[in-house]
Amino acid sequence: MGQQVFQHTLANGLVLLAERMEHVRSAAINFLVPAGAAYDPPGRLGLASVVADLMTRGAGDRDSRQLALALDNLGVDRDESVGAVNMRFWGSTLARNVPATLDIFADVLRRPHLPDDELEPVQALALQDLQSLEDAPQQKVMVELRRRYYPRPLNQDRRGVAEHIEALTIDDVRDQYARLFRPNGSILSVAGNVEWEPLKAQVERLFGDWKPGEDATLPLTASTPLSEHLHKDTQQTQIALAYPAAAIGSPDYYPARAAASVLSGGMASRLFTEVREKRGLCYSVSAWHETFKDRGSMLAYAGTRAERAQETLDVTVGELRRLSLGVTDDEIDRVRAGLKSSLIMQEESTSARAGAIATDWYYLGRVRSFDEVQAAIDGLTPAAVVGYLGRYPVRGMTLVTLGPAPLTMPEDR
Amino acid sequence: MGQQVFQHTLANGLVLLAERMEHVRSAAINFLVPAGAAYDPPGRLGLASVVADLMTRGAGDRDSRQLALALDNLGVDRDESVGAVNMRFWGSTLARNVPATLDIFADVLRRPHLPDDELEPVQALALQDLQSLEDAPQQKVMVELRRRYYPRPLNQDRRGVAEHIEALTIDDVRDQYARLFRPNGSILSVAGNVEWEPLKAQVERLFGDWKPGEDATLPLTASTPLSEHLHKDTQQTQIALAYPAAAIGSPDYYPARAAASVLSGGMASRLFTEVREKRGLCYSVSAWHETFKDRGSMLAYAGTRAERAQETLDVTVGELRRLSLGVTDDEIDRVRAGLKSSLIMQEESTSARAGAIATDWYYLGRVRSFDEVQAAIDGLTPAAVVGYLGRYPVRGMTLVTLGPAPLTMPEDR
Numbered sequence: 001m002g003q004q005v006f007q008h009t010l011a012n013g014l015v016l017l018a019e020r021m022e023h024v025r026s027a028a029i030n031f032l033v034p035a036g037a038a039y040d041p042p043g044r045l046g047l048a049s050v051v052a053d054l055m056t057r058g059a060g061d062r063d064s065r066q067l068a069l070a071l072d073n074l075g076v077d078r079d080e081s082v083g084a085v086n087m088r089f090w091g092s093t094l095a096r097n098v099p100a101t102l103d104i105f106a107d108v109l110r111r112p113h114l115p116d117d118e119l120e121p122v123q124a125l126a127l128q129d130l131q132s133l134e135d136a137p138q139q140k141v142m143v144e145l146r147r148r149y150y151p152r153p154l155n156q157d158r159r160g161v162a163e164h165i166e167a168l169t170i171d172d173v174r175d176q177y178a179r180l181f182r183p184n185g186s187i188l189s190v191a192g193n194v195e196w197e198p199l200k201a202q203v204e205r206l207f208g209d210w211k212p213g214e215d216a217t218l219p220l221t222a223s224t225p226l227s228e229h230l231h232k233d234t235q236q237t238q239i240a241l242a243y244p245a246a247a248i249g250s251p252d253y254y255p256a257r258a259a260a261s262v263l264s265g266g267m268a269s270r271l272f273t274e275v276r277e278k279r280g281l282c283y284s285v286s287a288w289h290e291t292f293k294d295r296g297s298m299l300a301y302a303g304t305r306a307e308r309a310q311e312t313l314d315v316t317v318g319e320l321r322r323l324s325l326g327v328t329d330d331e332i333d334r335v336r337a338g339l340k341s342s343l344i345m346q347e348e349s350t351s352a353r354a355g356a357i358a359t360d361w362y363y364l365g366r367v368r369s370f371d372e373v374q375a376a377i378d379g380l381t382p383a384a385v386v387g388y389l390g391r392y393p394v395r396g397m398t399l400v401t402l403g404p405a406p407l408t409m410p411e412d413r
Numbered sequence: 414m415g416q417q418v419f420q421h422t423l424a425n426g427l428v429l430l431a432e433r434m435e436h437v438r439s440a441a442i443n444f445l446v447p448a449g450a451a452y453d454p455p456g457r458l459g460l461a462s463v464v465a466d467l468m469t470r471g472a473g474d475r476d477s478r479q480l481a482l483a484l485d486n487l488g489v490d491r492d493e494s495v496g497a498v499n500m501r502f503w504g505s506t507l508a509r510n511v512p513a514t515l516d517i518f519a520d521v522l523r524r525p526h527l528p529d530d531e532l533e534p535v536q537a538l539a540l541q542d543l544q545s546l547e548d549a550p551q552q553k554v555m556v557e558l559r560r561r562y563y564p565r566p567l568n569q570d571r572r573g574v575a576e577h578i579e580a581l582t583i584d585d586v587r588d589q590y591a592r593l594f595r596p597n598g599s600i601l602s603v604a605g606n607v608e609w610e611p612l613k614a615q616v617e618r619l620f621g622d623w624k625p626g627e628d629a630t631l632p633l634t635a636s637t638p639l640s641e642h643l644h645k646d647t648q649q650t651q652i653a654l655a656y657p658a659a660a661i662g663s664p665d666y667y668p669a670r671a672a673a674s675v676l677s678g679g680m681a682s683r684l685f686t687e688v689r690e691k692r693g694l695c696y697s698v699s700a701w702h703e704t705f706k707d708r709g710s711m712l713a714y715a716g717t718r719a720e721r722a723q724e725t726l727d728v729t730v731g732e733l734r735r736l737s738l739g740v741t742d743d744e745i746d747r748v749r750a751g752l753k754s755s756l757i758m759q760e761e762s763t764s765a766r767a768g769a770i771a772t773d774w775y776y777l778g779r780v781r782s783f784d785e786v787q788a789a790i791d792g793l794t795p796a797a798v799v800g801y802l803g804r805y806p807v808r809g810m811t812l813v814t815l816g817p818a819p820l821t822m823p824e825d826r
Contacts, residue, residue, distance in 0.1 A: 071681075072747040073750055078680070094757060132649055132716065268485045
């Protein structure tokens with residue numbers, strides 16, 4: 001089956017993307033707006049999460065309850081999520097219910113009531129979400145790592161700060177909505193059994209008269225990443241680390257992904273073999289590539305009992321450093337097989353495709369075709385990975401640990 | 414597209430199921446063996462998890478490393494998991510790689526090496542897995558609830574007991590494998606773009622000469638469910654409760670599922686509305702139906718800050734009890750819309766279908782067709798749900814809480 005991807009930019013700047021998947025009955029809708037946690041103003045950390053929750057509490061002609069009823073009646077599985085840069089409104093339903101669902105999404109995005117009398121329960125939920133992190137050390141260590149590794153405001157987490165959340169007013173919420181929600185910079189993607197022309201016409205009707213706004217800027221603060229141990233009387237020690245890697249637009253992007261796969265991409269990957277299988281040091285160990293538009297990073301995580309935490313860190317960091325000594329043809333063969341399988345799984349899921357075409361456009365300003373991704377995977381070689389590692393050596397690691405005792409970063413010999 | 418499901422029982426009792434999905438390129442393999450945690454002998458709790466891990470450490474002609482390499486080379490995403498009753502071996506890959514993957518699965522299931530020298534790291538990992546539960550109160554409260562609610566041995570958790578795991582010998586592992594792994598009672602299912610006749614022939618070749626064994630019995634102990642508060646200095650209080658409901662084979666099964674959906678099946682569901690939206694009591698609250706062959710249950714979970722925990726319990730239990738006063742036509746309409754959407758999402762996923770046909774066979778001895786499930790959903794009425802709740806009243810709740818202070822079960826007025 002040939003891939004059918006459509007794209008249209010409205011006069012006001014809103015980007016519409018669609019992937020037609022003829023053999024399914026479902027469809028997924030994905031709306032990205034650059035209104036993530038990085039846009040929370042100083043002293044208002046947690047605002048994006050409160051905005052996202054309040055936006056679904058009544059919009060257009062429907063109050064909070066009527067909006068929930070309308071989406072349930074359409075069988076829509078939905079979710080709002082707040083990333084560092086983008087806020088995401090997602091829904092999945094039957095393809096035939098896409099037009100009715102888009103009508104509701106347009107209300108939520110353009111005509112939310114942001115009701116004063118629901119601010120308090122929304123703040124209470126945001127505080128709960130923040131507090132629950134204290135009982136989830138595995139998540140907490142990653143939040144604390146990103147806080148110390150990325151420059152401000154990319155390092156801001158959606159959960160914010162308790163005192164800031166408590167002090168929020170409905171005007172803060174309404175101002176933030178007015179400042180950030182606009183068609184330019186936003187991306188609407190739909191994947192599933194949908195027809196392009198009627199979809200485009202509906203989106204023009206629903207969003208065509210949305211007035212563009214000023215692009216919100218995200219001024220980065222110069223910063224030095226900071227390693228730190230956070231004391232907590234937990235059973236296990238949580239280990240998280242990060243260091244610079246190629247960004248998604250770079251020619252080094254696929255070699256960087258391949259390096260992450262050699263480390264952590266399958267049963268026979270290096271971290272899995274050395275940390276988990278051979279030594280039984282810990283159950284959860286992984287490394288992965290993470291990207292913003294202008295910067296990429298390699299991150300790694302391990303959680304283990306306190307007595308074996310130093311050994312776990314030593315072995316993990318040793319494997320990261322050992323990468324630059326070379327990777328084998330066999331390893332690259334396995335990386336290719338794994339990435340190809342993942343690509344084909346993604347091709348079969350409306351949610352995965354709606355997400356992928358939107359993030360491709362956000363990062364690259366275009367949608368990568370399956371053929372392009374396939375060719376890039378086929379073109380991977382050990383030399384390309386080693387060349388990449390020469391340009392992005394494993395150096396300047398930021399290490400954050402959480403647990404009963406601090407660890408020592410092993411020396412680089 | 415018409416549904417194409419095939420079934421064949423080998424002479425030795427192994428059940429083979431396949432669902433052909435012509436429009437995909439992937440396939441999923443799912444092998445269920447009645448060798449779950451409930452079969453762990455007294456004093457050997459945790460054995461099933463150790464058996465599952467050791468089984469993938471070398472099988473047939475391949476040692477541990479060669480086995481990992483072979484699966485990675487095929488791009489197989491795989492996982493072993495230990496449920497209460499069944500152990501599950503799962504793999505997902507390209508449809509064209511199914512034959513080669515099945516060859517390897519046959520080695521793992523029939524010819525595992527269970528190597529003595531890898532027992533120690535496997536034990537270490539099992540201990541880690543158990544210990545990590547102490548830092549994950551949300552998971553821990555569910556384990557502790559099931560331990561007190563279900564009769565022995567259905568109440569046994571895969572993570573076992575530390576002293577038992579430490580004392581395990583390779584003979585324990587080999588005896589358990591020899592006792593439980595057999596074709597009769599096991600179910601192999603495949604869903605994806607596969608051809609039935611070649612698949613059947615291959616499975617006959619790989620498993621036809623596997624000798625049937627004696628059916629392992631699971632003698633249930635009479636027990637009284639026990640409510641309890643577990644003290645822990647966490648930020649949040651975890652609340653978990655359970656009470657009897659209809660089992661999957663019962664005519665009351667779909668009304669029981671509908672009752673769970675009215676409580677917890679969408680944005681406008683009762684628990685979501687009353688606990689989360691209106692009062693902001695907690696972010697995570699849900700109720701769901703859970704089944705064994707001979708018994709069903711309704712379970713509910715909420716996690717909230719200690720000061721609001723009693724109110725959260727009161728409101729949650731109040732909603733569970735209020736169900737029997739009746740449900741509305743509108744609520745049942747929304748339940749139908751939600752269940753139909755879920756059914757269609759499931760139809761499009763090879764992993765979901767491979768899992769569904771195997772569990773259908775395990776529970777019912779047949780595969781439910783989409784038409785049958787659809788008709789049952791269409792047939793739901795408020796009267797059927799209320800009639801069901803008359804036969805399964807909300808009574809005899811088992812409550813387990815975990816946090817800084819105990820709670821009081823609200824009186825039933």
